Amino acid sequence: MADTAANRPATIHQVASLAGVSHTTVSRYLQDKDSLKPKTRIKVEYAVKALDYRPNLVARSMRTRHTNRLAIVLASGAHFPGRLLAAASRTAHEAGYQVEIVSVEGGSQERSARIDELARSGQVEGILALSPISLKGKRSNRVPIVVSGSYDDKLHGLAELADATEIRDIVEYLVSLGHRTFLHVAGAQNFASARNRKSVYLETIEELGLRSVGAVDGDWSAQSGFDAITSLPDDCGVTAVVAANDVVAMGVIRGALSRGWSVPGDLSVFGWDDEEIGRFATPSLSTVAVDREAQGRAAIHRLVAEIRGEPIPEPAIRTINRLIFRESTAPPPAGAPS
């Protein structure tokens, strides 16, 4: 009906003139409906509805100098942390921000370049990086960047310690079953979570006086787990594997079967992430249930605090990762050295 020649969306001025008020009044209405006299409010309300008016967010952003948008950056190709993102998204929403997920291809430096570009384009107010990035010295960034703790090491304390603790718990559990000789198939070493788990694994092995036949650097893939097992010498004596995550664990199990080792009869395998398939695989996977929702919430809270210049919240409620014991772990075979 009231379309302009160009068929453009209605502007605040059109609303104002239809309502018989000034554009300022409409603007006030948009920000706080109660600051208007009831009679005026009704007029504006009517005009907004009649013209099907939606404020142009680009114009608003330009004037207010903030976009109310956050970006979450992750490496394309890497596993997609769906639950974390959902929680992060919801948390950001509650804080008044829109979230946009940017999947960046290429290596670490390419990603960093893209993040830098994003940071300075004026399009987002903060960035949460879920993939490892290398921000070299030159960063005079305009917006806060939070690198999630469970994926890199800038976010001390958020989830790192938790990661560490559980690896130790896993090893201790396996020891309690009788295992003495271990293997760790680590994740990609540019991820801090992978580095942390690996170093805690090594520490624990040393402190408890156990034997490790290696801590193999993988890339989070099932293939890397498979390769790690199939390339072991026959007489290595390993009876328990701590895998970087559930997918790697699946590869480890398949590799073990391919050499005639039964799981868990000859080899126990522990995963990480509690993915759906782990519960239904055969054998089902012992794993670590990670509170991804809490991680997502915490990361966004931290980011929002940085944006607003508020004190950074302490990760008071430590994320609680729960060990889940299923079929892939059992006591070692009788013949194993102890």
Place this chain on the structure above:
Amino acid sequence: MADTAANRPATIHQVASLAGVSHTTVSRYLQDKDSLKPKTRIKVEYAVKALDYRPNLVARSMRTRHTNRLAIVLASGAHFPGRLLAAASRTAHEAGYQVEIVSVEGGSQERSARIDELARSGQVEGILALSPISLKGKRSNRVPIVVSGSYDDKLHGLAELADATEIRDIVEYLVSLGHRTFLHVAGAQNFASARNRKSVYLETIEELGLRSVGAVDGDWSAQSGFDAITSLPDDCGVTAVVAANDVVAMGVIRGALSRGWSVPGDLSVFGWDDEEIGRFATPSLSTVAVDREAQGRAAIHRLVAEIRGEPIPEPAIRTINRLIFRESTAPPPAGAPS
């Protein structure tokens, strides 16, 4: 050095005055570096570098009325189509668009509302929906919306027919092994891909004169596959299951084992998606390798064409889905009726 009092990013005017040219010239430089005389270009180039100038994209968008941004919408809980997104992202980039992935919670109507909001906020120029949405009559949307064919039914021909064909191929393959009695565990029925597969399954059963003990509606989860199998009567005689995807197939297998049926000895199971874990599961999954990259590219091409008012590209190169035969399928047990 040249920071303003407010420490704001440099504007085009500051660049112009440092370079000793007009702001118009700088603007020209930004759009086409070659339209400037070399001497002028160098001056501008220097000023841009010295001030570390980045054009304010918000201001630019406001004036040009386009944002060069696309949104890909997906349901927050659903499985994340990583490969498709990566390809879509890259393709969009090549066409000059930034991609933002919006993960929307809630049901179909909530999602549609969010998409509508997105469509009219003036923030994106096109939307690719990967989750089922119900755009009711009232859509007078400002921007094109493409709903991916493999996930819903607006995008005729992109992948629907392909979907259909492969289900038939699967059944025919199983028949060639000797199977006569089938079960289909379908995906969530608000997904067109799930509906298509189901109807092609039913058609094929009928046309080939086979027996189906049911086409159970699931929700893409392993649990739904597990439940479908465990709730079958003992004497149903089923020897082959066509699952909605690999995760469902895992659940089916686990369910079969839980009732003492061996896979593939007593029951053959076919999956869909060729996910990494399927290759390493035990038994490894027979499945359909889907060309997600091609789907992502095609969807973006179509969306960009709609945005630019160009003719919609025909899905000329049909996405080729390849059947992969692994351990989860074999001839039926000797005792099965034929």
Place this chain on the structure above:
DNA sequence: GGATAAAAAGTGATCGATCCACTTCTGAGC
């Protein structure tokens, strides 16, 4: 009823880019 304060509404500038309609400068070719 009039003074006064508070609330409501209006006016015009502003954000940082592009676009427009000109004018002016520069240099090559004849």
Place this chain on the structure above:
DNA sequence: GCTCAGAAGTGGATCGATCACTTTTTATCC
């Protein structure tokens, strides 16, 4: 020297909001 075309400058207008002020209206109190 003249013409002509391309490059560059000039000075605004424009996009659609918000915001700092100013002005008008309303409410309150004596």
